Amino acid sequence: MGNETKDHAALAEAFIRDEERVDWHDGALWWIRQKRDIASRQIPEWEALREAASRIKSHVLSNLHDYLLEFEANATRNGIRVHWAADAAEHNAIVYSILKEKGIRQMVKSKSMLTEECHLNEYLIERGVDVINSDLGEYIQQLDNEPPSHIVLPCIHKRKEEIGEIFHEHLGTEKGVSDPTTLTRFARRHLRDVFITRRAALTGVNFAVAETGEYIVCTNEGNADMGAHLSEVQIASMGIEKIVPKKAHMGIFLRLLARSATGQPITIYSSHFKKPREGQEMHLILVDMGRSRQLGRPEFRDSLKCIKCGACMNTCPVYRKSGGLSYHNTISGPIGAILAPNLDMKKHADLPFASTLCGSCSNVCPVKINIHDQLYQWRQVIVKEGYAAHTKVLGMKAMAWTFSSPGSFSTLGKAGRWVLNNIPVAVNNRFNPWFRQRDMPEGPKESFSEWYARNHRPGGAVDPAPKASSDLQSIQPE
Amino acid sequence: MNVALFLPCYVDQFYPQVGISTLQLLEKLGCTVTYPLNQTCCGQPMANSGFEKLAQDCNELFVKNFAGFDAVVCPSGSCTLHVKDHLHSHDREGDAQQIRSHIYELTEFLTDVLKVERLPARFMHKVGLHQSCHGQRGLHLSQMSELVAPPFSKPEKLLTMVEGLELIALDRKDECCGFGGTFCVFEEAVSSRMGIDRVEDHVRNGAEVLTGGDMSCLMHLEGIVRRKKLPVRVMHIAEILNQD
Numbered sequence: 265m266g267n268e269t270k271d272h273a274a275l276a277e278a279f280i281r282d283e284e285r286v287d288w289h290d291g292a293l294w295w296i297r298q299k300r301d302i303a304s305r306q307i308p309e310w311e312a313l314r315e316a317a318s319r320i321k322s323h324v325l326s327n328l329h330d331y332l333l334e335f336e337a338n339a340t341r342n343g344i345r346v347h348w349a350a351d352a353a354e355h356n357a358i359v360y361s362i363l364k365e366k367g368i369r370q371m372v373k374s375k376s377m378l379t380e381e382c383h384l385n386e387y388l389i390e391r392g393v394d395v396i397n398s399d400l401g402e403y404i405q406q407l408d409n410e411p412p413s414h415i416v417l418p419c420i421h422k423r424k425e426e427i428g429e430i431f432h433e434h435l436g437t438e439k440g441v442s443d444p445t446t447l448t449r450f451a452r453r454h455l456r457d458v459f460i461t462r463r464a465a466l467t468g469v470n471f472a473v474a475e476t477g478e479y480i481v482c483t484n485e486g487n488a489d490m491g492a493h494l495s496e497v498q499i500a501s502m503g504i505e506k507i508v509p510k511k512a513h514m515g516i517f518l519r520l521l522a523r524s525a526t527g528q529p530i531t532i533y534s535s536h537f538k539k540p541r542e543g544q545e546m547h548l549i550l551v552d553m554g555r556s557r558q559l560g561r562p563e564f565r566d567s568l569k570c571i572k573c574g575a576c577m578n579t580c581p582v583y584r585k586s587g588g589l590s591y592h593n594t595i596s597g598p599i600g601a602i603l604a605p606n607l608d609m610k611k612h613a614d615l616p617f618a619s620t621l622c623g624s625c626s627n628v629c630p631v632k633i634n635i636h637d638q639l640y641q642w643r644q645v646i647v648k649e650g651y652a653a654h655t656k657v658l659g660m661k662a663m664a665w666t667f668s669s670p671g672s673f674s675t676l677g678k679a680g681r682w683v684l685n686n687i688p689v690a691v692n693n694r695f696n697p698w699f700r701q702r703d704m705p706e707g708p709k710e711s712f713s714e715w716y717a718r719n720h721r722p723g724g725a726v727d728p729a730p731k732a733s734s735d736l737q738s739i740q741p742e
Numbered sequence: 743m744n745v746a747l748f749l750p751c752y753v754d755q756f757y758p759q760v761g762i763s764t765l766q767l768l769e770k771l772g773c774t775v776t777y778p779l780n781q782t783c784c785g786q787p788m789a790n791s792g793f794e795k796l797a798q799d800c801n802e803l804f805v806k807n808f809a810g811f812d813a814v815v816c817p818s819g820s821c822t823l824h825v826k827d828h829l830h831s832h833d834r835e836g837d838a839q840q841i842r843s844h845i846y847e848l849t850e851f852l853t854d855v856l857k858v859e860r861l862p863a864r865f866m867h868k869v870g871l872h873q874s875c876h877g878q879r880g881l882h883l884s885q886m887s888e889l890v891a892p893p894f895s896k897p898e899k900l901l902t903m904v905e906g907l908e909l910i911a912l913d914r915k916d917e918c919c920g921f922g923g924t925f926c927v928f929e930e931a932v933s934s935r936m937g938i939d940r941v942e943d944h945v946r947n948g949a950e951v952l953t954g955g956d957m958s959c960l961m962h963l964e965g966i967v968r969r970k971k972l973p974v975r976v977m978h979i980a981e982i983l984n985q986d
Contacts, residue, residue: 272929273928273929273930273931273932276929276931276932277930277931277932280931280932280935286935290939294914301887301888304890305890307890308890310890311889311890311891579888581917581918581920581936582920582929582932582936585920585932585935585936585939586931586932616792617791617792617925617928617929618929618932619922619925620875620918620920620921620922620923620925620933620936621790621875621876621922621923622875622879622918622922623875623876623879623880624875624879624886624888624916624918626879627879627886627888627889628888640789640790643790643791643792644792644794644795645792646792647791647792647793648792648795652791652792652793656791657793660788660791660793660796661796663787663788663796664788664793664796664797664799664800665799666782667751667782667783667785667788667797667799667800667803668782668799668800668802668803669782670779670780670781670782670803673751673782673783677751677754677755680755681755681756697926697927697928697930698926698927698930698965700930700934701930701934701937701938701965701966701969702934702937702962702965702966702968702969703964703965703968703969704965705752705756705757705961705964705965706756707756708756708757708758708759710758711754711755711758712749712753712754712757712758712760712761712762712777713754713777713779715758715761715762716761716765716777716779717779720777
């Protein structure tokens with residue numbers, strides 16, 4: 265789709281051209297933000313819960329080495345085979361070797377952003393292994409050969425009519441059917457067959473408890489459980505930052521997760537997996553993939569606290585107007601914009617700039633990640649590392665020079681106002697992005713500084729100023 | 743009280759009436775106001791674009807202009823926040839520190855320092871308040887809708903002191919307008935769409951006047967209002983509080 269070469273601004277502009285789509289995309293996500301507000305207000309100690317969760321995660325990040333080893337020892341004792349993967353290539357190779365040993369050529373997979381980041385599906389398909397995503401949204405995205413646009417709501421950018429068309433094309437539903445219940449029932453019948461026939465199931469991991477060696481998978485559809493319970497080989501892929509020290513801590517995180525994500529009190533299924541069934545094999549892969557590098561960046565380490573609730577996406581007005589795919593990264597939105605530059609700074613140099621730094625993301629974050637401050641910090645790093653456009657560098661240098669010299673500032677300001685007044689076409693043209701949808705401010709004859717120098721007398725008294733605002737009677741509200 | 747008036751660079755150049763209203767309001771409330779004539783900018787446009795390092799000369803100039811006052815007052819939450827968070831000096835860090843802890847956005851200066859309880863202002867219009875993010879979420883000028891915490895609002899408190907003024911309720915009371923500094927040109931499509939949606943919220947809910955504490959957001963919203971010829975007037979909060 266050419267997304268590799270276009271930056272966020274260009275991809276967002278294309279998304280915004282469909283005004284009606286932006287209306288409901290924005291509306292649907294704002295509705296979820298409001299559900300989150302209502303749910304959080306039912307917990308009087310909400311802010312204390314966020315603080316506790318944030319501190320537990322701080323503690324985990326400071327002691328990650330010890331907790332990972334504790335988790336590995338306990339999980340192994342429970343009968344889980346624990347693997348370590350430094351990057352996507354190692355992770356994918358481990359999954360394939362497990363399947364190959366058992367002669368398995370078909371696998372069902374529940375939602376896992378980590379395996380999306382690793383491009384596991386493509387890797388396995390190239391090796392003759394068929395993978396089906398069992399989360400309904402991810403299933404739809406897979407049929408349409410698109411990555412998820414949102415970590416919780418993978419196909420939120422699609423209209424129901426578009427989904428009906430995809431089902432018609434790939435699954436043979438009747439043309440024109442777009443009723444969500446009908447389509448969901450059809451998908452369920454199809455997926456039931458998948459669950460029964462797949463010998464291997466892979467799930468993501470929401471939390472892993474160091475003291476017990478168990479891991480927790482949260483879904484609303486029960487699809488992770490269906491796959492796992494019917495499988496002969498169960499595989500779980502987790503980022504190394506998913507550890508919590510104690511099982512008791514789940515009382516904090518599970519209360520925060522679903523309320524932040526969708527406004528539900530809890531996910532429908534919060535399943536604890538501790539040991540394999542008789543005759544079943546259970547594998548768990550601990551994946552680093554840039555996380556230890558991020559842990560080593562003091563200003564960005566807190567990004568690893570993320571519990572992937574998606575609240576920052578739902579509240580972000582830039583995300584709501586521009587759609588998740590405009591971020592050209594598996595994890596989109598504000599959190600994606602602070603995680604992605606760690607993975608590939610050049611490719612994702614645009615993302616920290618895809619924000620107004622309004623700060624709403626940091627306020628909804630259940631683990632209190634200072635997302636907007638990190639966006640600001642990434643901008644400094646990206647410029648320092650030389651990934652800013654040459655023209656931008658020149659412009660900024662000119663601006664810095666102007667602002668450090670009061671004389672040139674007032675001269676240039678005066679010249680600018682004169683141009684606005686006398687040759688407006690010089691700025692009111694298609695080369696000025698401001699002017700595309702906005703008028704320029706009027707250029708007053710006199711700046712405040714000039715007025716002040718002319719009118720102000722020592723001692724504080726000033727001459728009566730011209731009436732600050734012109735005639736208010738001209739307002740004609742409808 | 744010996745107060746220095748700091749005006750954002752674009753207010754000095756494009757919105758002198760906002761500077762005049764702020765100055766008159768502060769003097770009306772008994773402050774001795776100085777406007778250092780060599781002032782330019784807080785350096786935020788460079789810093790927010792990732793060029794914090796280029797803002798150093800600008801910072802030194804700022805310290806030179808604004809050291810030694812009881813308070814620095816600025817009719818912009820965004821510029822105030824930037825100075826509070828990022829003003830540093832090579833040789834005069836003590837002065838920079840003093841400025842960082844004594845700079846106030848106009849409405850918080852009125853409610854928290856001058857402790858204004860009444861204003862001699864009259865304004866017979868329906869007004870919609872645009873909460874600019876840096877003032878609200880950065881300086882905590884009002885409670886944020888994301889948090890589970892008791893409501894308050896410094897700008898609303900002042901607006902309710904104005905005789906005849908009717909504050910309207912918005913569908914989304916603290917959503918960003920999409921100005922975002924250089925974001926407004928580098929992400930023009932998103933910025934404009936966000937601004938259009940904000941303006942429409944005010945118009946839909948019957949605002950005759952759209953006001954706020956940051957002229958940068960208002961310049962962006964006014965640009966849209968004028969392009970679309972919408973029946974709403976854009977004014978800085980200082981202009982309304984200074985009405986008599």
